[in-house]
Amino acid sequence: MNTRQTQPRSLTATRDPVPQRLLAVSRYVENLRRLARLADRIGRSELGTAMMEVADCMERMANDIAVSPTGAVILRRAARLVGTVEGLLERQAKLSVLH
Numbered sequence: 001m002n003t004r005q006t007q008p009r010s011l012t013a014t015r016d017p018v019p020q021r022l023l024a025v026s027r028y029v030e031n032l033r034r035l036a037r038l039a040d041r042i043g044r045s046e047l048g049t050a051m052m053e054v055a056d057c058m059e060r061m062a063n064d065i066a067v068s069p070t071g072a073v074i075l076r077r078a079a080r081l082v083g084t085v086e087g088l089l090e091r092q093a094k095l096s097v098l099h
Contacts, residue, residue, distance in 0.1 A: 021071050024075050032051050058078065
């Protein structure tokens with residue numbers, strides 16, 4: 001009787017990206033909503049409305065983003081959007097406090 005030895009799989013090969021992407025989508029949605037509320041507070045309601053629409057869209061499409069081969073691209077772009085808007089709103093919030 002021959003015993004077959006198997007080699008251990010690498011961690012990256014067995015790791016499923018879908019749960020990680022779902023978690024990332026959830027975090028981006030939370031950040032987008034937080035930024036939308038901040039935008040409304042400092043008088044940028046049009047930006048707040050747009051951010052809320054993006055958050056709602058990402059939430060509706062979370063499963064599609066998680067399983068799609070282009071999901072990583074979408075998440076990278078969402079990360080850039082969050083960072084850009086966060087920087088913009090923080091500057092404007094500081095200026096509104098100073099004036």
